[in-house]
Structure formats: C-alpha cells, structure tokens
Amino acid sequence: MNSTHLYARLTAALLACALANHAHAVPQQRVESKTSLRFDHFRDWPTMVAEMKELEKAFPTLFTVVEIGRSSLGLPIVVGILEQRATGSELDKPAMYIDGNIHGNEIQAAETVLYSAWYLLEHYGKNAAITELVDRSVFYFVPSANPDGRQNWFEKLNTSSSARTGQAPTDDDRDGVCDEDGPDDINGDGSIGQMWRRDPTGAYRPSELDANEMEFVAPTVKADGTILRGGWSMAGMEGIDNDGDGLVNEDSSGGYDLNRNWPADWHPDHVQNGAGDWPFSYPETRAIGAFIQTRPNIAAGQAYHNAGGMILRGPGAATRESEYPQADRAVYESIAATGELLLPGYKSMVIHSDLYPVRGGFVNWLAESLGIVSFTNELWTEKRIMQNGQSPSREQSKLWEEKLRFEETRTPLTNAVHPTHGEVLVGGGTKWSSRIPPSWMLEEECHRNFAFTMHHAGEMPRVHFGAASVKRLGPTLWQVDLEIVNDALIPSRTARAADKRIGLPDRLSLSVPDGVRVVASGFRNGRFDLGFNEQLDTPAVLDCERGVPSRGSLFARFLVEGAEGSPLQAKYTAQKATDCSSACALRETATK
Numbered sequence: 238m239n240s241t242h243l244y245a246r247l248t249a250a251l252l253a254c255a256l257a258n259h260a261h262a263v264p265q266q267r268v269e270s271k272t273s274l275r276f277d278h279f280r281d282w283p284t285m286v287a288e289m290k291e292l293e294k295a296f297p298t299l300f301t302v303v304e305i306g307r308s309s310l311g312l313p314i315v316v317g318i319l320e321q322r323a324t325g326s327e328l329d330k331p332a333m334y335i336d337g338n339i340h341g342n343e344i345q346a347a348e349t350v351l352y353s354a355w356y357l358l359e360h361y362g363k364n365a366a367i368t369e370l371v372d373r374s375v376f377y378f379v380p381s382a383n384p385d386g387r388q389n390w391f392e393k394l395n396t397s398s399s400a401r402t403g404q405a406p407t408d409d410d411r412d413g414v415c416d417e418d419g420p421d422d423i424n425g426d427g428s429i430g431q432m433w434r435r436d437p438t439g440a441y442r443p444s445e446l447d448a449n450e451m452e453f454v455a456p457t458v459k460a461d462g463t464i465l466r467g468g469w470s471m472a473g474m475e476g477i478d479n480d481g482d483g484l485v486n487e488d489s490s491g492g493y494d495l496n497r498n499w500p501a502d503w504h505p506d507h508v509q510n511g512a513g514d515w516p517f518s519y520p521e522t523r524a525i526g527a528f529i530q531t532r533p534n535i536a537a538g539q540a541y542h543n544a545g546g547m548i549l550r551g552p553g554a555a556t557r558e559s560e561y562p563q564a565d566r567a568v569y570e571s572i573a574a575t576g577e578l579l580l581p582g583y584k585s586m587v588i589h590s591d592l593y594p595v596r597g598g599f600v601n602w603l604a605e606s607l608g609i610v611s612f613t614n615e616l617w618t619e620k621r622i623m624q625n626g627q628s629p630s631r632e633q634s635k636l637w638e639e640k641l642r643f644e645e646t647r648t649p650l651t652n653a654v655h656p657t658h659g660e661v662l663v664g665g666g667t668k669w670s671s672r673i674p675p676s677w678m679l680e681e682e683c684h685r686n687f688a689f690t691m692h693h694a695g696e697m698p699r700v701h702f703g704a705a706s707v708k709r710l711g712p713t714l715w716q717v718d719l720e721i722v723n724d725a726l727i728p729s730r731t732a733r734a735a736d737k738r739i740g741l742p743d744r745l746s747l748s749v750p751d752g753v754r755v756v757a758s759g760f761r762n763g764r765f766d767l768g769f770n771e772q773l774d775t776p777a778v779l780d781c782e783r784g785v786p787s788r789g790s791l792f793a794r795f796l797v798e799g800a801e802g803s804p805l806q807a808k809y810t811a812q813k814a815t816d817c818s819s820a821c822a823l824r825e826t827a828t829k
Contacts, residue, residue, distance in 0.1 A: 270738055271295040271721050272357050276680040279344055279673075281391040282312060282384045287699065288351060289317055289380065296358045298322070299371070306524025309405035310385045314524050317354050317378040321361075322472060324372045330815050331697040332534045334609070335690060337378035337524070337541035339599060341386015341400040345616050345673055345682060347543035350380040353690060354684035359806040370695055375534065382521055382599075383495055390668070394420050394429050395488070396474060397671045402491030403513070403519055409492035410482065418479040419489035424663045425654040431665040432702030433650070434658040439470035447635075449649045472658055485657075497597055497616070498522045501605040502557055503597035512597050529607070531738050536697045536727055536813035538603040538611030539690045542671040546583040546618025548576045548689070550602050550611070551594035553588045560605045562732035568610055571726055572696060575687040576612075580622035588613075608734025610727050612693065614686055616673045646670035696726035698808060700785050702819035707826045710796070714756075715823045717795040720764070721745065721809050723785035729811040730784030743781035743811040745793055761792040769794040782813060799823050 272295045274288055286302075293302045299319060304312045318325055335353060337346030357376065360367040362390030381387045385404035393400065399420070406415035420429045433441065433451060439819070444450040454467035476486040503509075503516045517523040529535060550569045552560055561569070572575045573585035588595050595601065603611040622637050629637065638644060650664035674682045675795060703720030710716050729743055746753055755777040759769035772779055776795070785791045801823055808818040 240471050264542075270356065272359070272361055274351070276348060276352050276683050277676050278552075279348060279391075279676070280351075280500070282381065284387040285347055285351065285380050286313060286315055286319060289315060289378075290440040292317065292358055294664070296361075299361060300354065300358055305528045306520055308383070308385045308521055309519060311812055312384040312388065313522060314379070314382070314384060314521060316528060317380075318377075319354060319357060319371065319376040319378065319386065319649060320374075320585065321372050323813065327375050328532065328534050330373060330375050330534060330705040331536040331677065332375035332377060333539065333694040333697065334377045334379075334383050334529060334532075334535050334688070335539045338381035338387055339383050339521075339540065340494075340542060341383045341388075341390050341402065341404075342395065342398060342668075342672070343401075343541075343543040343616070344387060344390060345386065345543055345679060347380040348679060349541050349616060349683045349686050350378050351688045352680070352737075354378045356687055357691075370607040370691065373699075374697060375529075376694070376695060377532070379525060385521075386491065389490060394422055394427075395668045396420075396429050397666065397668050397673065399429070399489065399668075400491075402493055402497050403437045403521060404491045405493075405519065406490075407492035410480075410484065412482060412488070414488070416488060416490045416492075416502075418476075418484070418487055419483075420474060420476040420486050421479070423475050423477070423655060423661070424651050426648050426651070426663075426666045428648055429475045430648050430663050430667070431768040432475055432655065432658070433469045433662040434472040434655070435468060435660060436470035437466065437468065439467050441469045441471070442467035443469075443650065443662075449647070451650075451662075457623070469662070470657075471813055472661060473579040475663055479605055479772070493519075495519060495521055497596065499526070499597050499599050499602035501597065502552070509594075509596040516597065522784040526602075529603075535603075535607070535814040537693050538600060538609045539693060540600050540611070540613045541686065542613055542615050544617040545615040546580070547592070547613075547615035547622060548573045548580070548583055548585045548590050549592065549600070549613040549615065550586075551588055551598065551601040553598045553601045555589050555594075557589070557601070557605065562736065563785065564728070564732040565604075565610070568696075568726050568728070568731075572610070572693050573612070575692050576614075579689045579692065580614075580685050582618045582626055583614075604731075606739070608731045609738075610693075610731065613717055614687060614689070614707055617672065617682060617808075621674070621678070642675060698785065698811065698814035699724040699728055700729055700811060700814040701817050702807065702809065703790065705807070705819060705821040705826065707824060708819060709801075709825055713798050713800065715799070717747070717797055717805065717821070717823075718761075719745070719747075719793045719795070719807055719819070721785050721793070721817075722805060723787065723789060723791075723814075726787050726819075728784050728787045728789075729814045730782070732783070735783040738782070740812050743784045743809065743814075745779045745781055745791075746808050746810075747777050747795050747797070748806040748808070749777070749797065749799065750803055753803045753805075755795055756798050757796040759794060761794055762791060764790070766792070785814075786811075797823060 358424040390400035497512040600611040603609040706718040758776040759771040
C-alpha cells in the first residue's frame with residue numbers, strides 16, 4: 238500500500254473516530270437547564286467564580302459558595318457546598334471532597350469540578366440515582382486550588398506546561414531577585430514556542446515533508462570523510478537572558494509546587510523539589526487544609542490533574558506502602574477497576590511505583606493522615622485520538638493536527654533574530670497543543686471523570702442495622718445480638734484510620750429504661766461466634782475502632798438484665814457515615 242492510500246485510510250479512520258467522539262460528547266437526553274453553563278470552552282478564574290455563583294443563585298436550597306481564603310496574589314479560593322439540608326445536617330452525612338487545578342496549567346481539571354456540581358444540581362429531582370446520592374451525601378467542590386496559576390496561564394505567555402506553580406514571587410535561581418527571567422515572545426506571535434539555532438554539529442533539519450517540523454538526521458560520512466549533519470539544534474523555549482547570568486527562562490513567575498506542600502511525608506526542598514518552607518506554608522494549601530480538617534465527615538476525596546489518562550492512588554514513596562493496609566488496597570483496586578471501564582484509555586496506577594515519587598502530595602495527605610479514600614485523575618490521554626486504546630503513531634498525530642484541529646494549536650516555524658543566538662527558527666505547539674482536550678471533546682472528558690467520581694461517592698459508607706436477635710438466658714437476663722451492616726465498598730473507618738487512631742472511633746450504644754441494666758457487652762468475631770470479646774468499663778457503650786468493614790457486618794452482643802417487654806434503643810454513630818438507630822424489646826425473637 239503506498240503512502241497516499243495509507244494517508245487516505247488513516248484520514249477516514251480518524252474522521253470516523255471524531256464523529257463517534259462527538260456523538261458520545263452530546264447526551265441524547267437533556268434536562269431543561271436552569272443555568273447558562275456550557276462545557277465546550279475553557280474559563281479564566283473570574284468567569285469560573287461567576288459561574289459557581291450562577292449555580293448558587295439557580296439552586297439556593299442546594300448549593301452555597303463560600304470563600305475560604307485568598308491566594309498568594311489575593312484571588313479568592315472558593316468552595317461550593319452541595320447538600321440537601323432536608324435530609325440531615327451537613328456533618329451528619331458522609332461527604333466527598335473534589336478539587337482540581339492545583340497546577341495552574343492543568344485547566345480542564347477546574348472545568349471537570351464545575352461540571353460535576355452543575356450535573357448534580359441540574360439532575361437533582363429529575364434522575365433517581367442522582368437524587369438518592371445527593372440526599373444521603375454532601376459534596377465539597379473546589380474548582381481551582383491554584384487560582385493564581387490558572388489566571389496566569391490564561392493571561393500571560395505560557396507553554397502547555399508552564400504556570401504550573403503557585404505565583405508567589407520566588408527566587409528560583411538564587412540571585413537575590415524574584416521572577417526576573419521568564420519567557421519572551423521573540424517572533425511576536427503571542428505564543429511561546431520552541432527555538433532552533435544554526436549549529437554545524439546539530440542533529441536536526443527542517444522536515445522535507447513538512448517545513449514546519451524539525452526532524453532528526455543521523456550523521457552521514459561522505460567519501461572525502463566530511464560528516465554531514467542536520468545543521469540545527471534545539472535552543473530551548475522562546476526567551477532571552479533577561480538577567481545576564483548566561484541562562485534563559487530560569488526564573489519565571491513562581492517556582493514551587495503546591496502539590497508538594499502537604500504534611501504527609503513532606504520533605505524539604507533539597508529532597509522534594511518545590512516543597513516550600515514547611516507544610517501548609519502557602520495560603521492556598523493552608524486554607525484548603527483548614528477547611529478539610531473541620532469536616533471529619535469527608536469519606537472520599539478526588540483531585541483532578543492533567544494529563545496522561547491515569548487513576549492514581551498513593552503512596553508517593555515506596556517506604557510508605559505499608560501505610561495502605563491490604564483491606565484498604567482492596568477498596569482502592571475495586572473502585573479503580575470500575576474507573577478503567579468508565580474511562581477508555583485510562584489506567585489504574587500507584588504514584589510511587591507506576592509514575593514517580595511524590596512527597597507531600599495532597600491525596601497522600603488525605604489517605605495517610607485523615608483516613609480518606611482518595612484518588613488523583615490525570616485527565617486526557619492521547620490514546621483517545623484513535624479510540625483504540627493505543628498511543629497514536631506519528632502519522633496519526635499528524636492527521637489529528639491537520640484534519641481535526643486544523644493546525645489551530647501549532648505556530649509555523651518562522652525566522653527571527655535572537656540577541657544571543659543570532660538567526661533562529663521559532664514555532665511549534667502553542668500552550669493549547671498538548672495536555673488539554675480540544676473544546677469539542679471537553680464535555681465528554683468532564684462527564685466520564687464525573688461518572689467515575691460519582692461511582693466513588695456512591696461507595697461511601699452506607700450503614701444500617703440488621704435484624705436484632707433476643708434470647709432469654711434467665712428469669713430477667715437476656716442476650717441481645719445486634720448486627721450493623723455496611724452495604725458500600727468504603728468501610729466506616731479505613732484500616733489506616735483504625736491502625737493509627739485517626740479521628741474518633743465509631744460508637745455503638747444501647748439505651749435502656751429505668752430498671753433495666755446492661756451488665757456486659759462486647760464484639761463478636763462473626764455471625765456464628767458463640768462468645769464475645771467483653772468490654773468491661775462501659776457495657777452500654779462500645780467504641781468500634783475498626784468500624785463496619787467494606788460490604789460487611791459488625792456483630793455485637795449485650796447482656797441485659799430487666800423485665801420482659803422492656804424497650805431498647807440501639808444507635809450507631811460514625812464520623813464518615815450517617816448515624817442509624819434500631820428499636821427492639823426484651824422478648825424472645827422467633828428463630829428459624
């Protein structure tokens with residue numbers, strides 16, 4: 238097959254995938270919207286905040302937007318609290334915390350958070366599954382944990398990878414001046430591209446097939462011994478040496494990593510680059526940390542980043558693997574396995590072993606310090622280009638840029654004069670060229686990740702009492718057996734929380750009327766355990782350090798002295814589950 242026919246077949250295949258993507262991106266059924274929000278574009282930070290407040294105005298009984306702090310440059314850090322107050326108070330229901338955009342350039346993360354709040358609100362009362370989930374849960378939405386970085390990415394000269402950092406002035410090159418040598422727009426096109434300079438030993442040359450691409454050239458030895466090379470070499474990203482230290486673009490705005498500034502396994506900057514002076518040393522992490530720590534009902538956590546198509550869990554270092562007991566790992570693996578089905582091209586991974594070490598990371602802090610089952614999703618993968626689960630070939634990527642994106646994210650190579658390098662070629666991908674889905678694929682990317690996160694939320698603890706069993710042991714002595722059931726994957730206390738005594742233990746209490754006395758109590762090792770592990774000090778109240786397990790039951794036995802027919806009231810309380818109660822009486826229950 239010649240190259241022309243191959244190109245034609247690839248073009249047809251790619252266009253077919255695009256049509257399939259478009260069909261999936263537009264829901265077949267739409268509810269009547271109460272807001273003007275759309276998800277076919279990206280928003281700067283003022284627009285994002287305005288649309289959060291539009292949701293609050295449209296759904297005043299369900300959604301509240303609260304400012305919890307200010308960024309290093311004074312932008313508001315906002316959280317949207319979504320709850321149905323008629324079904325219980327905020328802290329009495331299990332909650333899910335969802336944020337995004339802790340790295341400023343990872344912009345679709347904030348769109349996904351906003352979409353999640355919008356979808357729940359617009360479909361509440363119209364979709365049974367959504368309504369049930371909202372009725373029994375609370376959601377906390379922080380669209381951007383780094384509004385300074387996000388706004389910088391939209392407003393300033395950037396690449397797809399810059400403006401990642403927070404924006405507090407930082408002396409990256411340790412010359413006593415902050416942020417004095419950032420990128421410069423050499424060719425005046427409003428974008429920061431790749432520079433190429435003439436170099437007799439250079440290994441690149443303009444491509445013969447596409448003059449706007451550089452291609453690698455292997456050295457060729459002529460008969461006379463002369464070595465032919467490409468004649469061009471990379472000269473870094475577009476910029477000049479603004480501070481005269483011989484380096485280019487080495488001290489741009491900011492220069493640290495807000496996702497290295499959390500207490501769990503925090504290490505100083507010489508060990509973990511970008512960590513800051515101490516945990517919570519930046520106003521963004523400090524504000525979010527304070528908000529989360531005052532809400533012990535948070536049972537699930539989700540952070541959105543980009544890119545690579547990953548569903549990540551901790552730990553961030555191999556030495557911390559023991560911080561994730563087997564029972565907890567089983568919960569993570571089950572939730573993530575469903576995520577791989579909902580998110581084509583995404584892969585479940587462990588941060589330290591499948592990606593790279595991260596010390597002081599956010600989701601690690603949630604899991605290891607607070608006992609919250611938490612994931613990071615790296616949004617968007619180029620495997621979505623051909624819809625076959627594989628990374629695109631060079632030819633497929635070329636088709637993608639030419640036939641689907643119409644070269645809108647690439648600047649042609651143009652000649653320019655650099656004050657140090659002389660003649661240079663400048664061009665290549667713009668800041669929109671990678672890491673970010675095209676706007677016409679944004680809604681599907683938002684929805685699929687939202688769906689995974691709602692699956693996660695749906696597995697927050699669902700605790701209730703099973704049937705009580707009452708047996709007479711003597712004239713006034715009774716054996717009362719109680720079962721507390723958790724229908725969800727996430728236990729009411731993770732094994733990590735139980736092992737390290739994180740938060741308050743669950744509590745089972747049995748209330749009795751005057752004249753009735755609880756004489757002994759304890760937990761049983763299972764439904765068919767004939768005895769129980771007696772707790773001596775407070776027999777009417779049992780602390781349950783390990784909680785109710787994943788899709789399992791907790792069994793307790795009380796020995797009660799009192800008259801037949803006396804009423805009893807059992808209550809189970811948990812920080813990360815809705816409290817439940819059950820009534821019974823001192824009367825033999827029927828046995829099968």
